[in-house]
Amino acid sequence: MQQNELLMDLLMFFMYYLFLWFAMIYNSFVMFYIRRTLKKLKEMNLMKDEQFYQKIKFFPLVLIIWWIVPSIHRLYMMVYREDIFILAAIHVFCESSYGFANMMLYALNPKVKKIIEKKIKGFFAKEEKKRIEDNTVDLNSANSYLNVNN
Amino acid sequence: MNNFTLDYQNQIILAISLPSSSLSMLATSFVLALHFLNPSLQNFPFRLIVYLQTADFIMSFGQFMNVFMHNYRPSDDDYFLCHLQAYISQYGALSTMIWAIIIATLMVLSLNRTLKAIEKYEKILIFIGFHFPALLSIM
DSSP: OHHHHHHHHHHHHHHHHHHHHHHHHHHHHHHHHHHHHHHHHHHTTOOSOHHHHHHTTHHHHHHHHHHHHHHHHHHHHHHHSOOOHHHHHHHHHHHHHHHHHHIIIIIOOHHHHHHHHHHHHHHHHHHHHHHHHHHHHHHHHHHHHHHHHO | OBOOOOOHHHHHHHHHHHHHHHHHHHHHHHHHHHHHHOGGGOSHHHHHHHHHHHHHHHHHHHHHHHHHHHHBOOOTTOHHHHHHHHHHHHHHHHHHHHHHHHHHHHHHHHHHSOHHHHHTTHHHHHIIIIIHHHHHHHO
């Protein structure tokens, strides 16, 4: 019975964490390769996107930082059959906030930032225009009131 | 039945899980909204990010569901909800890992050839990124 349990644990562990570790190692190698290629381009002054070159090291780093504690926690639980609270808390935090980390890393590129900035500026410009129009209406009504009274 | 007698450690874990999974769900929804509302962001590279963020949303939803599973303790016969939550979390996590691998691979490929040449394989990528983890999670 206990052997079956262990077998199931091992199967579940490797189905999930094997992918995770593969992703960590693979992404690290790939990003290292891309960074090296981009460095050559930089030396030849052919680099178009300096920001991307700086950012690329964070792709595997985020993956490693966010998943190293969950991996240790699972491994510890599987081996010692007990839980450590602090590891469990960090595990939950990492797993829950990974979407936010990915959003900051992948989605917030300069183009998206520009679009968000444009939208925010557009919103405030509209509000300002509305406020000025309202003030003009107030001023007009005040003027007409004064004219009537004079 | 609502169970309010959660022990202290569980409460702390739930207090960590609820805001962080909500933040992730909001952040990923924001990216999806940006994609659908801006035609300039409906290109192939950004679609890949949207796929990754969809997987992230599913994973965060699984975590979010976990919080409610702790508060609303299903009866012993009601294993369906527990299994569903485990399946969603597992599927989301596997899918996000696979999309991270796909994006890294496409970044390397884009050094040598244009993404236009890769775009025609999008359906295969969707199969690998969304359908394959669905099958894997069932096991």
